[in-house]
Amino acid sequence: MKPSKLILTFILTASSVALLRAQSNESPYLTKSLTSENIKNVNLETSGGSLLVAGGDTNPRIEVYVRGNNNKNLSKSEIESLLNEYYDLKVEASGGTLNAKAKTKKNMNNWKNSVSISFKAYVPKNVSTNLTTSGGSIRLSNLTGEQNFTTSGGSLHVSQLTGDIKGQTSGGSIQIEDSKDKIELATSGGSIRASGCEGTIELNTSGGSLNFSDLKGTIKAVTSGGSVQGTDISGELITHTSGGSINLDRISGSLDAATSAGSAHVNMLSVDKYVKVDVSSGHADIQLPGSKGLNLNLSAQKVNADNLTNFSGTKEKDRINGKLNGGGADVDVRVSSGNINLVVK
Incomplete structure (x- = not known):
């Protein structure tokens, strides 16, 4: 990432964090009840604020938050004046669909007149979303359906989602918790944390x-x-990683792990179809279950495996090739520049 883009990403992310903190202590500029709408779809779009959709609420509604440039507090009359002159703000619900959109008018040419417009939607659980923001974070929770969400300048935080989940950010981190079915998340400028999830x-x-x-x-x-x-x-x-180490503990099933610039540490509790570990520059520490039938194919500058029992095949300084416990799932470990340390127990 270019330095200028990195700086811009940092500014946008920091601004969205500050905005969320500010909003937690302020009243919404506008609240619209959704009690009679039976909302099934939520479409939110803003260029300079954050988005939140929470499912399962007993008081369905949408809240609109507006803040001035540099998080300046504005009176309601000041907000109305700026919105009328420089922004198109639409909030409407009909036919089971909630649409909320905020965008600047063509005559907006002075950043001092800019405001941040954020939406918070509290809706039933069985709701699908389509969310877009250029300058803020996105939060989703307790929803079942199809979720599509994109931000260019903030983080993604999702929890308790079920269905088809697809999210992307160009400038922030991602955190997902307790979600399942089909999950596809990507970021160009941050880390990803995932826990308690199931599916593809x-x-x-x-x-x-x-x-x-x-x-x-x-x-x-x-x-x-x-x-x-x-x-x-x-x-x-x-x-796979092109720029770091791999540390995997208590893995059950099949594994394909590769790093171009670090070491690998892998602890397999059970092996299903295969284990493949590829290290270009570093060492590999591999622990395998001793009761499983495996086909071993290991190569490195030096392969350390002192506790192999019930093994048939060849053992050399730089490679091991053979069957453990009569053979079974394939275990292929390759280290281009370093050692392999194998423990079977």
Whole structure:
């Protein structure tokens, strides 16, 4: 990421955090009740604020928050004057759909007249969303349905979602908790944390670390610029990094892990179909279950494996190739520049 873009990303993210803190202690500029609307779809769009959608609320409504430039507190008359002159703000609900949109008019050419417009929607649980903001964070919770959300300058925080979940940010971190089914999340400028999730999960970051725990299903987690940390994963895990180490503990199932610039530490509780670990520059510490039949194919500058029992095959300084407990799932570990330390127990 270019320095100018990195600085802009930091400013936008810091601004959205400050805005969320400010909003927690202020009253909304506008509140619209949704009690009689039976909302099934929520479409929110703003260029300079944050978005929140929370499901399962007994008092369905949408709240609009407006703050001045640099989080300046404005009177209601000042807000109305600025909105009327420089913004198009529409909040409407009909046919089970909530639409809220805030955008600047063409005559907005002075940043001193800018305001931040944020939406908070409290709706039934069975709701699908389509959310877009250029300058703030997005929060989603307790929803079932199809969720699509994008921000260019803030973080994503989602929890207790079920369904088709797709989110992207160009300038912030991602956190997802207690969600399931189909999850696809990506960021160009932050880390990703995922916990308590299940299903088909895809996590991608170009500029941060990956940290995940208690995941079940088919999981693909890739980073171009950070480390990978994972615990209590079951199913199939594919994780690659171009710029950090990999630490995986209590993994059950199949694994494909690769790093171009770090070491790998892997503890397999059980092996399903395969284990593949590829390290370009570093060492690999691998722990495998001793009761499982495995086909071992390990190569490195030096392979340390002193406690192999019930093994048939070849053992050399730089490679091991053979069957453990009669053979079974394939275990392929390759280290280009470093050692492999294998423990079977």
